Amino acid sequence: MNLLKFIQKFPTEEKCLKSFVKYRLERGVTCAKCEKKTIHYFVKAQKRFECKICKKRTSYKSGTMMEKSKIGIQVWFMLIHLMTSITKSMSALEVSKQLDMRYDTIWYAMHKIRCAMGKRDAKYKLDGTVELDDAFFVAVDLDRDSDEQLKRGRGSQRTAKVLVMVESEKVSKKQMIQKYGKASRHNKGRKMGFVKMVVMEDLSSPEINYEAKNALKSSVSIIADDWRGYRGLPKVVKKVTQTVTPPEKAMEHLPWVHTVISNAKKMTLGVHHSVGKQYLQNYLNEFVWKINRRHFASDPFERAMCMAVDEYWN
Numbered sequence: 399m400n401l402l403k404f405i406q407k408f409p410t411e412e413k414c415l416k417s418f419v420k421y422r423l424e425r426g427v428t429c430a431k432c433e434k435k436t437i438h439y440f441v442k443a444q445k446r447f448e449c450k451i452c453k454k455r456t457s458y459k460s461g462t463m464m465e466k467s468k469i470g471i472q473v474w475f476m477l478i479h480l481m482t483s484i485t486k487s488m489s490a491l492e493v494s495k496q497l498d499m500r501y502d503t504i505w506y507a508m509h510k511i512r513c514a515m516g517k518r519d520a521k522y523k524l525d526g527t528v529e530l531d532d533a534f535f536v537a538v539d540l541d542r543d544s545d546e547q548l549k550r551g552r553g554s555q556r557t558a559k560v561l562v563m564v565e566s567e568k569v570s571k572k573q574m575i576q577k578y579g580k581a582s583r584h585n586k587g588r589k590m591g592f593v594k595m596v597v598m599e600d601l602s603s604p605e606i607n608y609e610a611k612n613a614l615k616s617s618v619s620i621i622a623d624d625w626r627g628y629r630g631l632p633k634v635v636k637k638v639t640q641t642v643t644p645p646e647k648a649m650e651h652l653p654w655v656h657t658v659i660s661n662a663k664k665m666t667l668g669v670h671h672s673v674g675k676q677y678l679q680n681y682l683n684e685f686v687w688k689i690n691r692r693h694f695a696s697d698p699f700e701r702a703m704c705m706a707v708d709e710y711w712n
């Protein structure tokens with residue numbers, strides 16, 4: 399949906415509310431008293447849902463990422479539209495200027511959306527052949543005393559460790575040429591599927607195994623470099639192929655995981671500048687959510703609305 403269509407479809411708070419209620423009733427509203435999803439009616443005058451069985455009323459935003467938020471539904475819709483309709487990311491500063499709203503309010507709401515995006519993607523596991531690597535992202539430790547001397551390099555307080563996993567299937571040269579043409583930079587000899595990125599406290603073998611188990615099906619075949627932290631991975635998946643990968647061979651051995659890392663770094667540095675370590679996962683959620691849906695035919699706003707009305711206890 400482009401901006402013009404969005405404005406035509408959601409011109410007022412009332413239109414947005416009507417649409418939001420429709421999405422919620424379609425996905426189901428949970429009654430706290432009946433302790434399950436029941437048929438609900440919408441009581442317009444009070445902006446509340448009423449359970450058909452026990453008559454208990456509940457706020458129209460209850461259980462969703464918008465619960466307790468003072469922002470109107472139209473602003474939420476605009477935020478969701480802005481965050482899902484463009485391939486790149488927008489900073490909270492830019493968005494707050496566009497909507498003429500307080501920076502803090504917008505910043506907080508955008509992170510709520512990013513959390514929901516991560517929650518949505520956590521429902522799926524990667525399958526097939528997966529390129530796996532770790533990366534160090536620039537991130538500021540916001541709790542740290544600013545006078546403290548910063549260490550440099552691996553383990554420095556200005557970097558965060560991220561485990562990156564990308565589905566990557568081998569494609570014949572002929573198929574690649576058919577799809578992209580002879581001289582395309584996309585011709586990596588492999589086709590990229592779904593992606594996962596996880597911010598890690600450390601890159602020890604148990605931590606890596608724990609996250610890989612969460613992210614990957616046990617039938618997965620991993621390809622990775624020869625980092626010792628990956629040696630326990632055969633306990634988690636069917637097959638692991640570790641190859642010594644000097645930097646100049648990285649794009650050949652693990653083309654998609656490196657492309658993803660490089661694009662994600664551009665996004666965090668270029669758009670959001672100083673990213674707090676504790677919020678890095680949220681920014682990556684947004685980045686990954688968009689990559690994972692790049693080939694979907696349905697409208698990103700519609701998909702995001704399913705996520706927006708999801709109740710957090712489900």
Ligand SMILES: [Zn+2]
Nearest residue numbers: 429432449452
């Ligand atoms: Zn009930």
